[in-house]
Amino acid sequence: MSTAHIILGLLQQQERTGYDLKTACFDDCIAHVWQADQALIYRTLDKLESQGWVGCTIEIQHDRPNRKIYRLTESGEAELNRWLCAHQPLPIVREPLLMQLYLATNRSNEEIITLLEEEQIAHQTRMAQWDAVSPNFPLAQEQPATGQNLGDREQVIHQLVLELLRRKEQVYLDWLADAIQQIRACS
Structure with a gap:
């Protein structure tokens, strides 16, 4: 399982900024099953964008830094669907x-x-x-x-x-x- 696929799934639900992914998703909704820090989220978003799995638009803000709003692309949706249907190996136990x-x-x-x-x-x-x-x-x-x-x-x-x-x-x-x-x- 990878953070990349989780981000694809979250973007399938709706377009989001990296900040939204961190606060509304990883910190609130899915923290009990998967955690990711801000740096990992932004690195992953950059990688997903370079792969063509997500696109982004820049929202100009005059009183704050501009926002990058990410969305799932068709190829990203295809990759997400492939991953959702593929059995994942059992996780390595580290207790x-x-x-x-x-x-x-x-x-x-x-x-x-x-x-x-x-x-x-x-x-x-x-x-x-x-x-x-x-x-x-x-x-x-x-x-x-x-x-x-x-x-x-x-x-x-x-x-x-x-x-x-x-x-x-x-x-x-x-x-x-x-x-x-x-x-x-x-x-």
């Missing part, structure tokens, strides 16, 4: 806690439990953040008279993404509780 735990065999049980409890607090905080996001993505509800969905397909898809993130977080929390219990049981 600092697992490496710490694996290498901590010479540490005391108390030290390991403290490490696991700190991780537990961090994951509980993340779960609370996702619980706070959840009301923004209500599940589609049926309209009583017609039986049609009031919620649109986009809401359902966003809810599915959030639900997987919540389930993964819950599995991690369950594992941490088990790990703490097992380390406490060690003599």
Whole structure:
């Protein structure tokens, strides 16, 4: 997966500036699944423009710097559609806690439990953040008279993404509780 394809997808939704991509998208909407800093976004936009996948227009502003407004081109849309339909390889797992735990065999049980409890607090905080996001993505509800969905397909898809993130977080929390219990049981 690449930031370039994510930017193409966001530009498919609507034209945006680099600043809009950072603040309205990467910081707000998709921060829980993908992060990108301002420099990466602008480097990627330059690359996408040189590939012909995005175009831009310059909006002249007299009281501020001019704005570059980016839009998806036909070739960019073709690339996005290709990427959306292609299976992506599983991500490489890089879990600092697992490496710490694996290498901590010479540490005391108390030290390991403290490490696991700190991780537990961090994951509980993340779960609370996702619980706070959840009301923004209500599940589609049926309209009583017609039986049609009031919620649109986009809401359902966003809810599915959030639900997987919540389930993964819950599995991690369950594992941490088990790990703490097992380390406490060690003599």
